[in-house]
Amino acid sequence: MSHAQEPSVADDELAPTQTAGYKPGEKKTLDEYAQLDAEDESLARWKASLGIGASGAGPTPNAPKLTxxxxxxxxPTAPGGAVSINLEQGKEQLEALRKNPLVVKEGVEYNVKIRFSVGSDILSGLKYVQVVKRAGVTVDRMEEMIxxxxxxxxxxxxxxxxxxxxxxxxxxxxxxxxxxxxIDDDGTVYADWSWAFKIAKDW
Structure with missing residues (x-):
C-alpha cells in the first residue's frame, strides 16, 4: 500500500495535528495489555472494546499490523449507495487511481468510509489524513480520528x-x-496512497 512519495503533497501537510500537552503512551504488546489491572472496571471495558481477553480474539500470526x-x-444518491476504491489491488492498479478519478455528483452530501483489518497488534490513536489539490494548490485538508x-x-x-x-x-x-x-499519534504511517476524483453533473 505504501508508495513512493508523491512530490506534490508535502509530508508536513499529511502530519496529524498534535494535541497540546499530549504525550503518546508507551506501546504495549497484547500480552502486556491483557495482564493490566483486571480490577479496574473502566480499563476492563476498554480492553473488551479492543477484543483483549475475549474468547477467540487475538492476533493472526505474521499478519500485517493494518490492512x-x-x-x-x-x-444516498450514489449508485448502490457509494463509489469505492479497492485498495487491495496491485501496485500498478493503485498507481492508475490517479489517472482514473472517481466521479462525484456536484452539490451532494457524502462521507468518506474506510474498511480495514488489524492483524497482529493493538493500534492506538489512529488518524486518517487527506489532502486535496487542484492544479497543484491545496484546496482541502481533512483529518479524522479513527x-x-x-x-x-x-x-x-x-x-x-x-x-x-x-x-x-x-x-x-x-x-x-x-x-x-x-497514521498514529507517534507519527507511524500505516498506509499512504494517492487517488483522484472529479465533480460532474451526475454520478
Missing part, C-alpha cells in the same frame, strides 16, 4: 463526517488529486 481494504465515498483497535478476524469500518461536494462550472472543470494517509 486497508477499501475507501468509499458514501452518498481510534484504537485490536486484532480481529472481521474487518472494521469507519465512517467520517459528511461533506458537501462543490458545484458549478469551475468545480467541474478539473480533477482533484488526493493523497491519503493512515
Amino acid at each position: 486497508l481494504h477499501s475507501l468509499s465515498l458514501v452518498s 481510534g484504537s483497535y485490536g486484532p480481529k478476524a472481521e474487518p472494521y469500518e469507519k465512517n467520517f463526517a459528511s461533506n458537501e461536494a462543490p458545484s458549478g462550472m469551475l468545480a467541474r472543470s478539473g480533477t482533484n488529486s488526493v493523497r491519503s494517509r493512515v
Whole structure:
C-alpha cells in the first residue's frame, strides 16, 4: 500500500495535528495489555472494546499490523449507495487511481468510509489524513480520528463526517488529486496512497 512519495503533497501537510500537552503512551504488546489491572472496571471495558481477553480474539500470526481494504465515498444518491476504491489491488492498479478519478455528483452530501483489518497488534490513536489539490494548490485538508483497535478476524469500518461536494462550472472543470494517509499519534504511517476524483453533473 505504501508508495513512493508523491512530490506534490508535502509530508508536513499529511502530519496529524498534535494535541497540546499530549504525550503518546508507551506501546504495549497484547500480552502486556491483557495482564493490566483486571480490577479496574473502566480499563476492563476498554480492553473488551479492543477484543483483549475475549474468547477467540487475538492476533493472526505474521499478519500485517493494518490492512486497508477499501475507501468509499458514501452518498444516498450514489449508485448502490457509494463509489469505492479497492485498495487491495496491485501496485500498478493503485498507481492508475490517479489517472482514473472517481466521479462525484456536484452539490451532494457524502462521507468518506474506510474498511480495514488489524492483524497482529493493538493500534492506538489512529488518524486518517487527506489532502486535496487542484492544479497543484491545496484546496482541502481533512483529518479524522479513527481510534484504537485490536486484532480481529472481521474487518472494521469507519465512517467520517459528511461533506458537501462543490458545484458549478469551475468545480467541474478539473480533477482533484488526493493523497491519503493512515497514521498514529507517534507519527507511524500505516498506509499512504494517492487517488483522484472529479465533480460532474451526475454520478
